[in-house]
Amino acid sequence: MQDIDRRHFLASAAATGTLLASPPKLFAQNSMTAMPQIAVADLTSGSNVPYAMDLRTGSHNFGTGAATDTFGINSDYLGPLVKVRRGQEVQFDVTNNIGELTAVHWHGLHIPGDVDGGPHQSIQPGATWSLVLTIDQPAGLNWFHAHTHGHTMPQVYKGLAGLLLIEDDDSIAADLPKTFGVEEFAVVLQDKHLRCGWKSDSND
Numbered sequence: 001m002q003d004i005d006r007r008h009f010l011a012s013a014a015a016t017g018t019l020l021a022s023p024p025k026l027f028a029q030n031s032m033t034a035m036p037q038i039a040v041a042d043l044t045s046g047s048n049v050p051y052a053m054d055l056r057t058g059s060h061n062f063g064t065g066a067a068t069d070t071f072g073i074n075s076d077y078l079g080p081l082v083k084v085r086r087g088q089e090v091q092f093d094v095t096n097n098i099g100e101l102t103a104v105h106w107h108g109l110h111i112p113g114d115v116d117g118g119p120h121q122s123i124q125p126g127a128t129w130s131l132v133l134t135i136d137q138p139a140g141l142n143w144f145h146a147h148t149h150g151h152t153m154p155q156v157y158k159g160l161a162g163l164l165l166i167e168d169d170d171s172i173a174a175d176l177p178k179t180f181g182v183e184e185f186a187v188v189l190q191d192k193h194l195r196c197g198w199k200s201d202s203n204d
């Protein structure tokens with residue numbers, strides 16, 4: 001398989017999320033391949049049912065014409081944009097179906113260490129980590145990602161990452177365009193260097 005160097009990283013369009021049921025299609029410049037779209041999980045109305053996050057294996061064509069092994073969260077590659085509101089308690093069931101040890105860290109959230117999801121909170125293959133996050137910070141875009149001891153980089157590169165958007169009274173009241181996929185977009189960019197034979201356990 002041909003290498004893709006950094007010059008082509010934007011053109012090769014590793015990943016992008018456009019956030020609407022039928023957003024305009026974005027295309028990778030070199031291949032005219034439609035970029036993948038990530039789903040929106042709007043949890044702002046609240047629920048007694050935990051939001052299930054299925055960490056799983058998948059494959060994706062990054063413009064090389066070949067299928068590359070990936071990880072995803074409720075998806076072949078990457079995870080959803082999870083939308084929450086300040087003051088909410090949000091329940092998650094995070095299930096590890098990637099066949100290797102992992103952990104999921106909530107990047108940017110002001111939360112206690114026992115739900116932070118660092119390497120001290122590994123999720124064994126086949127296991128489910130159930131937790132409740134209390135959202136108590138201003139509006140902003142945060143994210144979640146694998147934070148596995150010794151394997152964070154390969155697992156995030158392969159797709160274990162998603163977005164967490166916090167809304168609050170101010171952001172909701174703000175006179176700003178906010179219709180996802182029409183006036184507001186979230187884009188995930190990943191730098192890719194694709195080679196034959198690369199394995200997720202080569203943590204370099």
Ligand SMILES: [Cu+2]
Nearest residue numbers: 105107108145
């Ligand atoms: Cu982080």
